[in-house]
Amino acid sequence: MLTDYHTHTEKGPYTVEWLEYFLSVAKSRGIDEYGVSEHAYRFLQTSHLLDNPWIRERRTENLDEYFMMVEDARKAGHSVKFGIELDFIPGTETALEAFIKSYPFDYVIGSVHWLGDFGFDLLEMKSKWENRDIKKTYDEYFSILTQMVESKLFDFVGHADVIKVFGHEPDDQVFLEEWYDQLSETFSKNDAVIEVSTAGLRKPVGKLYPAPGLLRASYRRNVPIVINSDAHRPEDVGADYDKAVSYAKETGYTELVAFTERKRSFHAINQPK
Ligand SMILES: [Zn+2]
Numbered sequence: 001m002l003t004d005y006h007t008h009t010e011k012g013p014y015t016v017e018w019l020e021y022f023l024s025v026a027k028s029r030g031i032d033e034y035g036v037s038e039h040a041y042r043f044l045q046t047s048h049l050l051d052n053p054w055i056r057e058r059r060t061e062n063l064d065e066y067f068m069m070v071e072d073a074r075k076a077g078h079s080v081k082f083g084i085e086l087d088f089i090p091g092t093e094t095a096l097e098a099f100i101k102s103y104p105f106d107y108v109i110g111s112v113h114w115l116g117d118f119g120f121d122l123l124e125m126k127s128k129w130e131n132r133d134i135k136k137t138y139d140e141y142f143s144i145l146t147q148m149v150e151s152k153l154f155d156f157v158g159h160a161d162v163i164k165v166f167g168h169e170p171d172d173q174v175f176l177e178e179w180y181d182q183l184s185e186t187f188s189k190n191d192a193v194i195e196v197s198t199a200g201l202r203k204p205v206g207k208l209y210p211a212p213g214l215l216r217a218s219y220r221r222n223v224p225i226v227i228n229s230d231a232h233r234p235e236d237v238g239a240d241y242d243k244a245v246s247y248a249k250e251t252g253y254t255e256l257v258a259f260t261e262r263k264r265s266f267h268a269i270n271q272p273k
């Protein structure tokens with residue numbers, strides 16, 4: 001089986017016609033299960049979960065319309081999984097839990113995009129990296145990621161080392177390996193699933209997420225994976241799956257996780273078309 005659960009249709013309207021562009025690319029690339037996972041911050045229903053000036057300007061959508069699009073697509077005979085990508089902000093666990101229960105998600109992605117008011121993966125905030133100590137920023141990011149996994153609220157971890165998105169990487173392999181070891185232990189202890197994401201290949205860093213050291217450490221501790229594109233355009237659904245599948249298999253993985261109504265099932269990894 002192949003799945004692509006991490007995709008965003010936000011550049012178009014919440015219509016079945018728009019969704020069909022994503023579905024047809026998924027089909028052409030041999031993706032058996034396609035799912036949408038809009039950024040939660042875009043919805044008016046999430047104003048209590050995360051608030052800052054950047055987000056406030058962009059919180060314009062209604063989650064019910066997003067859910068209706070999925071429902072309408074299903075009525076039209078399409079198989080579509082209903083997901084969401086949530087920003088994890090420490091201290092909001094109780095509110096997150098209530099929000100997650102309020103919609104019939106097939107899966108919920110936990111992602112860290114914010115270190116305080118620093119949206120580290122946003123182009124608009126890229127210049128803020130110039131005043132940052134890279135190792136300290138990684139410490140902060142991986143600490144929040146640890147808290148997120150320990151909350152056990154999410155079905156899988158989105159792009160676990162997306163902190164490298166613009167190519168800021170510590171020149172210290174021991175530092176990284178120590179984090180990878182600690183993170184993989186946290187994933188394993190908390191029964192987490194992690195994402196192998198091709199999105200980094202389309203970003204300045206030009207690499208898959210997560211780094212080989214982190215994927216290897218996770219494999220050694222039996223942490224399951226999903227494979228996703230994080231597509232924001234139809235043409236990126238299933239993008240570079242040949243690379244992601246080889247990467248997973250070379251690491252030792254033979255299975256991936258599928259989700260239905262937040263329940264897991266395990267399937268042999270197929271070859272993409
Ligand atoms: Zn993300």
Ligand SMILES: [Zn+2]
Nearest residue numbers: 006008085230
């Ligand atoms: Zn995403």
